Amino acid sequence: MNPFRKVAMLAVCAALLSACQSTSEPQSATVEINAENAYQNSLQRHNSWQKKLQGIDFLEIYSPEKFALMQSSWAKADSIYKELVNNPDLALKSYSLFSSSTYLDRFNDEITVVETQMKALERLKEEADEVLAPAMAQMQYLDSLDAKKYYRSEYTRIGRLYARLFNYIDRDDVSQARTKQDEYLERAHSLEVKTVKKIYIAPLETQLDQHRRNDVRYYAPLSYNRVEIRIESGKVTIDATPRDFAAIEVAVKDIEFELAHAAHIALEVSTMRDLSKDQHEDFILEMENKLLRISKALNDQDLRDQPIRTQATLITNNVKSARLQYVAKTSLKTNEVSQRAAALEALVNQQQAEILALKLQLEQKATPSLAAPDSFDEESTAPDEESVTAAVDLDDEHVDEAELPIDGETPDSDVQ
Numbered sequence: 001m002n003p004f005r006k007v008a009m010l011a012v013c014a015a016l017l018s019a020c021q022s023t024s025e026p027q028s029a030t031v032e033i034n035a036e037n038a039y040q041n042s043l044q045r046h047n048s049w050q051k052k053l054q055g056i057d058f059l060e061i062y063s064p065e066k067f068a069l070m071q072s073s074w075a076k077a078d079s080i081y082k083e084l085v086n087n088p089d090l091a092l093k094s095y096s097l098f099s100s101s102t103y104l105d106r107f108n109d110e111i112t113v114v115e116t117q118m119k120a121l122e123r124l125k126e127e128a129d130e131v132l133a134p135a136m137a138q139m140q141y142l143d144s145l146d147a148k149k150y151y152r153s154e155y156t157r158i159g160r161l162y163a164r165l166f167n168y169i170d171r172d173d174v175s176q177a178r179t180k181q182d183e184y185l186e187r188a189h190s191l192e193v194k195t196v197k198k199i200y201i202a203p204l205e206t207q208l209d210q211h212r213r214n215d216v217r218y219y220a221p222l223s224y225n226r227v228e229i230r231i232e233s234g235k236v237t238i239d240a241t242p243r244d245f246a247a248i249e250v251a252v253k254d255i256e257f258e259l260a261h262a263a264h265i266a267l268e269v270s271t272m273r274d275l276s277k278d279q280h281e282d283f284i285l286e287m288e289n290k291l292l293r294i295s296k297a298l299n300d301q302d303l304r305d306q307p308i309r310t311q312a313t314l315i316t317n318n319v320k321s322a323r324l325q326y327v328a329k330t331s332l333k334t335n336e337v338s339q340r341a342a343a344l345e346a347l348v349n350q351q352q353a354e355i356l357a358l359k360l361q362l363e364q365k366a367t368p369s370l371a372a373p374d375s376f377d378e379e380s381t382a383p384d385e386e387s388v389t390a391a392v393d394l395d396d397e398h399v400d401e402a403e404l405p406i407d408g409e410t411p412d413s414d415v416q
Contacts, residue, residue, distance in 0.1 A: 038091075039088070042081070045111050046077065046111070050078075052118070053114075059121045062121055062124040062169070063120070063170045066170075073110045073114045073117070074110070074114050076106075077107055080095075080106055080107040080110070084103055084107070090103045092104065131169060131181075132166065132169070138189070139159075142158075142188060142191060145192065146195075147192070150195050150199075154194075155191065165177050193238060196242045196248070197238050200238070204231060208224075208228070212224070214263075214266070215270075216266040218266075219270050223266070224266075226262070227262050230251070230254050231255055234251035234252065237251045271283075288308060291311045292304060295311070295315050295318070298318050301318075
C-alpha cells in the first residue's frame with residue numbers, strides 16, 4: 001500500500017476517534033490533509049539534504065564540533081526516515097515514552113539542527129578563507145610537495161597548529177588567529193625548505209657518500225672537495241629561493257657534473273697507482289695520442305715535439321682562434337642578411353610610393369571639370385598648330401602593332 005495512503009488511513013482513524021468526541025467531519029478531512037502534507041514535506045527535506053551533504057568533508061576544518069554535531073543529527077534524521085519508509089504508521093506516533101513528539105516531529109527537529117550547523121559552517125568558512133588565506137595557501141603548497149612523506153612528525157605538528165588557527169576563528173578571536181598564523185607560516189616555510197632539500201639535494205649527498213665508500217675522497221680529494229662545495233652552494237640557493245626551481249635545477253646539474261668528474265678522476269688516479277714503472281711510458285703515450293687526435297682534427301698539426309702541457313695550451317689557443325673566426329663569419333653573414341633585407345624594404349617602400357603617386361594622377365585626369373565657360377570664341381576653340389602636331393605624334397606612337405601590314409602583304413582594307 002502507498003505510504004501516503006497509510007498515513008491518510010491513520011489520520012482517518014484519528015479523525016473517527018475525534019468524531020466520537022463530537023468532532024465535525026470537516027475537521028477530520030483537515031487532519032488527514034495536514035498529516036499527508038507533513039509526511040511529504042519530510043520526504044522532500046530528506047532528499048534535499050541528502051544531496052547537500054555529499055562531499056562536504058572539507059568543512060570539518062572550520063569547526064570540528066559543529067561539523068560533528070551536524071553529522072550526528074543527520075545520522076539520526078536518516079535513521080528516522082528509514083523507519084518511516086518501512087512503517088509509515090509510525091509518523092504520528094510518539095517517538096519515545098518520555099516525549100510527546102512524534103516521529104515526524106523528531107525527524108524535522110534533527111533536520112533543523114543540520115540546517116543550523118551548515119549555515120554556521122558556511123559563515124565560518126567565509127571569514128576564515130579571508131583571514132587565513134596565507135596559511136591555507138602554504139598548507140596546500142606543503143601538500144603539493146608531499147612534505148608528509150619526507151617529514152611525517154614535523155608535518156603532523158604543523159598540521160595541529162594549522163587546525164588551531166581555525167579554532168580561533170570559530171571562537172571569534174580573529175586577533176589571536178592572525179598572531180598564530182605568523183608563527184605557523186614561519187614553521188611551515190622551514191618545513192618547505194627542508195622538503196625541497198630532501199627532494200633535490202639528499203639524493204646527491206647519497207651519491208657523494210657512495211663515492212666516499214669507493215675511496216674517491218682518497219684518490220681525488222680536490223675533486224671530492226669541489227662536489228662538497230657545490231652541494232653547499234645548492235643548499236644556499238634553496239635557502240634563499242626555495243621556489244626558484246630553475247635555479248635549483250642549475251645547481252643540481254652542477255653537482256651532478258662534479259660528482260661524475262670526481263669519479264672519473266679517482267678512476268684515473270687509481271689506474272695510475274696500479275701501473276708498474278714499465279707501464280708509465282705507455283700511459284703517457286696514450287694521453288699524448290689523445291691530444292694528437294685533437295690537434296690533427298683541428299688544423300692538422302703534430303705537436304708531440306712539445307711538452308704535454310705546452311701541447312694542451314697550444315690546442316686550447318687554436319680552439320679559441322677557430323671559435324673567434326666562426327663567430328666573426330657568422331656575424332658577417334648576419335650583417336649581410338640584415339643589409340639585404342633593409343635594401344629590399346627600402347625598394348618596396350619606394351615602389352609603393354610611386355604606385356600611390358600614379359594612382360593620384362589617374363584620379364585627377366579622370367575627374368571632369370565642373371565649371372564650363374559661358375562663351376567660346378574662335379581663338380579659344382581652334383587648336384593651335386603645335387597641339388595638332390603633338391596629337392598626331394602621340395597617335396603615331398600608340399598605333400596597334402596588329403594594324404600594321406606585314407612586309408610583302410597588303411592591308412585587309414584594300415583587298416576586295
